[in-house]
């Protein structure tokens with residue numbers, strides 16, 4: 347198994363630089379072949395990927411397929427569109443600049459570093475890699491040490507399917523990450539928490555390296571009265587408790603119209619039983635918390651408000667039951683940070699302004715959910731709040747649409763990816779202006795005497 351010598355990332359970086367300079371990665375056929383190889387990597391190794399995800403997170407096979415192996419859709423989208431994306435685009439030139447012509451050429455940035463988290467440890471390494479390959483870069487990817495089975499598998503598979511001077515995995519924790527960050531990359535793509543993102547951005551600033559930061563936050567979920575109650579309940583329950591709530595775009599807390607709250611709460615309780623049975627601890631469809639540290643942090647949140655469903659924990663199994671909390675105070679610790687676990691606080695509002703004000707009093711979230719058929723309310727929420735993305739009458743599904751850029755705003759991130767946005771993230775758009783020798787009007791050359799009136803007319807000022 348070839349793996350990066352993590353004590354000396356510069357060696358592999360230099361190898362990648364030499365490979366990049368050959369220009370091989372710029373060839374569109376090469377990129378297409380590599381995307382197909384990546385797809386094959388996923389297809390050939392589905393069983394091992396599922397096994398690794400189960401070992402790391404007790405991830406159910408269905409969820410592994412839907413949310414991690416599902417990266418195949420992202421690869422297919424890039425394969426289908428790469429010829430279009432890589433074509434230089436014509437830019438318009440004003441008539442008075444005849445006979446210039448202008449084009450915008452996308453070109454790769456060079457060597458990119460992709461650092462990932464543990465919650466979707468396969469998807470969140472491969473999906474950015476799709477953009478990096480499509481735009482013609484070399485890549486070093488650093489998976490999270492907290493999902494070691496997936497990290498080991500990624501390292502093994504990437505070295506089997508790709509040349510290390512093209513794509514390689516650097517395994518390790520904070521130390522590896524910091525050694526990599528000390529080097530000069532052409533782009534750093536980071537998925538993780540806001541605190542570490544600040545460290546990444548500070549390291550990148552030393553080399554003037556551009557960054558994409560895919561972060562998290564407290565994504566609110568507003569529930570109005572004009573809804574299909576049953577569907578709303580199912581969609582919220584699924585989006586919140588998939589992967590045991592360890593999803594960056596999981597609804598973090600509910601903001602529910604007071605009139606519908608009793609029905610919603612009853613429905614959520616029933617739905618939890620329907621999804622995970624009387625004892626979710628024995629359900630094959632419910633994941634576990636990644637580590638003791640995260641378990642302890644979440645267990646502390648159970649002291650907030652009143653538990654109205656769930657609340658059971660088992661530290662040996664890193665199990666926290668899907669839990670609903672009522673009577674939360676806005677000053678409770680659970681409302682101070684991203685929950686990132688299977689605990690759902692339910693907060694009621696009487697007037698929608700209360701909900702909007704609460705959302706706007708917090709850092710901008712990665713996602714915002716609104717359940718309402720009321721078009722005026724939909725418009726109002728879109729206009730008065732800011733978030734990475736919005737999904738109306740559903741949760742989490744926005745991540746599955748490759749034509750929608752995925753990313754945050756403010757504290758929830760910088761930049762975006764998926765589909766064309768991923769290609770753009772790892773590309774530089776080079777402006778190219780071309781003149782010809784057919785004509786050389788001398789209006790701009792000295793001596794300027796007598797030429798100012800014409801210039802003024804052209805500028806229009």
Ligand code: NAD
Nearest residue numbers: 462463464489490519520523538539542560561562563594
């Ligand atoms: P994290 O920030 O703790 O770790 C992410 C990566 O950074 C890991 O590979 C880790 O090894 C590395 N790292 C940790 N400490 C470091 C340091 N001091 N210096 C350099 N590198 C360091 O995040 P996490 O706990 O793995 O993931 C959870 C967070 O990620 C949540 O906030 C979640 O919302 C966010 N997230 C965002 C998205 C998204 O697409 N926007 C997706 C998944 C998770």
